[in-house]
Amino acid sequence: MASLFKLGRSRTIRLIQSFPAVKLHLTGAVMRATEVEFDKAKEHLKTLKNDPGNDTKLRIYALFKQATQGSCSSPKPGMLDFVNKAKWEAWNSLGNISKEDARQKYVDLVGTLISSEAPIQKEATTAGDPKSSYQTLQVTTENNITTILLNRPEKKNAISRKMYEEIMQALEQAGKDDSVLTVMTGSGDYYCSGNDLSNFTQVGAEGVEKLARDSGELLTRYVSHFIDFPKPLIAVVNGPAVGIAVTGLGLFDVVYATDRATFHAPFSQLGQSPEGCSSYTFPKMMGTAKANEILLFNKKLTAAQACDLGLVTEVFPDNTFQQEVWKKLRAYAKLPKDSLRYSKQLIRGMEKEKLHAVNAQECVRLQERWLSEECMNAIMSFFQNKSKL
Numbered sequence: 436m437a438s439l440f441k442l443g444r445s446r447t448i449r450l451i452q453s454f455p456a457v458k459l460h461l462t463g464a465v466m467r468a469t470e471v472e473f474d475k476a477k478e479h480l481k482t483l484k485n486d487p488g489n490d491t492k493l494r495i496y497a498l499f500k501q502a503t504q505g506s507c508s509s510p511k512p513g514m515l516d517f518v519n520k521a522k523w524e525a526w527n528s529l530g531n532i533s534k535e536d537a538r539q540k541y542v543d544l545v546g547t548l549i550s551s552e553a554p555i556q557k558e559a560t561t562a563g564d565p566k567s568s569y570q571t572l573q574v575t576t577e578n579n580i581t582t583i584l585l586n587r588p589e590k591k592n593a594i595s596r597k598m599y600e601e602i603m604q605a606l607e608q609a610g611k612d613d614s615v616l617t618v619m620t621g622s623g624d625y626y627c628s629g630n631d632l633s634n635f636t637q638v639g640a641e642g643v644e645k646l647a648r649d650s651g652e653l654l655t656r657y658v659s660h661f662i663d664f665p666k667p668l669i670a671v672v673n674g675p676a677v678g679i680a681v682t683g684l685g686l687f688d689v690v691y692a693t694d695r696a697t698f699h700a701p702f703s704q705l706g707q708s709p710e711g712c713s714s715y716t717f718p719k720m721m722g723t724a725k726a727n728e729i730l731l732f733n734k735k736l737t738a739a740q741a742c743d744l745g746l747v748t749e750v751f752p753d754n755t756f757q758q759e760v761w762k763k764l765r766a767y768a769k770l771p772k773d774s775l776r777y778s779k780q781l782i783r784g785m786e787k788e789k790l791h792a793v794n795a796q797e798c799v800r801l802q803e804r805w806l807s808e809e810c811m812n813a814i815m816s817f818f819q820n821k822s823k824l
């Protein structure tokens with residue numbers, strides 16, 4: 436039976452170091468848990484927050500049976516009685532170990548599971564943790580959810596070069612961590628005002644062509660991280676979204692929005708062209724004509740309109756938005772991690788190659804656009820305070 440939850444090697448070692456009972460057990464020293472300790476372990480088991488996975492649950496079951504009833508002597512359940520057969524096999528595999536040994540192993544195992552939940556939360560706040568070293572983000576993991584908070588509220592969470600790099604780093608970590616869901620949201624009143632326009636004003640000695648090439652390369656990598664993200668990715672759109680913060684939503688698996696949010700992709704107004712694979716995902720999602728109003732003619736959508744077009748999954752009143760959305764997400768995060776991951780990969784897998792090709796094509800076009808007079812004038816106007824969206 437495949438495990439739904441595996442402890443990584445380094446984490447197991449840390450647990451062993453911090454858990455004397457396990458250490459003694461592994462070094463062969465004889466320790467016998469009392470019945471009181473056994474009863475306590477039974478109670479502790481009920482407080483476990485994370486599902487330890489089927490293999491561990493079977494081991495717990497088997498040790499409990501052995502500790503309370505001794506060796507397995509019941510007949511093996513039939514082939515099609517999968518659950519009882521798995522339980523029987525786990526119990527039978529303990530052979531003739533004594534009730535006392537089984538009791539000790541049960542106490543050790545429960546202790547390990549309980550302590551594995553506490554130290555990890557503590558680690559999230561230590562200085563060496565990469566999660567705490569971001570400058571433009573706040574990244575946290577709680578209740579099986581890794582949240583990437585865009586954290587430049589004074590700039591309406593505009594995405595600077597540093598922030599593109601940090602978002603990619605945070606996605607890479609979230610893709611590998613033990614969380615079930617990954618959420619992106621914004622701090623302050625905006626979700627995100629899109630690309631930080633000052634990214635285009637920092638021209639180095641090698642000139643604007645080099646800047647455009649570097650920007651194209653950065654954008655290609657950035658969007659690829661969303662295309663390849665392996666687990667459910669959810670946008671919690673807490674306020675207005677602009678530019679790439681809108682177009683990229685087509686690569687999220689679920690999008691929840693406050694009714695205060697707006698969705699604006701003003702590319703022609705900025706002398707640019709669509710990105711984030713929106714030239715493909717938007718027409719596919721809402722039909723070409725509706726996509727054209729947004730991507731060619733700068734139509735700003737309300738949250739309700741975005742929901743009607745399929746860009747947003749559900750809209751919530753602003754005053755209950757956070758409460759309702761997080762309640763939903765906490766419930767989703769209790770679902771089996773691997774099942775969600777594989778299901779997402781099936782749903783998205785067939786499209787991946789296509790999406791990478793679209794991303795590459797959009798970035799080539801943008802590199803040309805960024806060097807155009809249309810685009811340079813639009814950026815200058817913004818910084819001379821002549822034009823806001």
Ligand SMILES: CCCCCC/C=C/C(=O)SCCNC(=O)CCNC(=O)[C@H](O)C(C)(C)COP(=O)(O)OP(=O)(O)OC[C@H]1O[C@@H](n2cnc3c(N)ncnc32)[C@H](O)[C@@H]1OP(=O)(O)O
Pocket residue numbers: 589590591593594628629630631632633634650651653654677678679680701705710817822823824
């Ligand atoms: C590496 C290259 C990759 C390229 C990827 C391609 C992506 C394309 C896009 O995303 S296109 C969209 C770009 N975004 C915009 O054009 C938005 C520009 N901003 C605005 O129009 C307005 O700021 C606003 C409507 C978002 C909000 O207006 P308001 O409520 O009046 O707030 P302020 O304008 O006072 O904003 C506060 C503060 O934030 C700065 N700021 C906001 N957004 C951006 C931005 N996108 N880029 C840079 N700076 C931004 C704004 O200048 C103010 O700064 P200040 O207080 O004046 O220092």
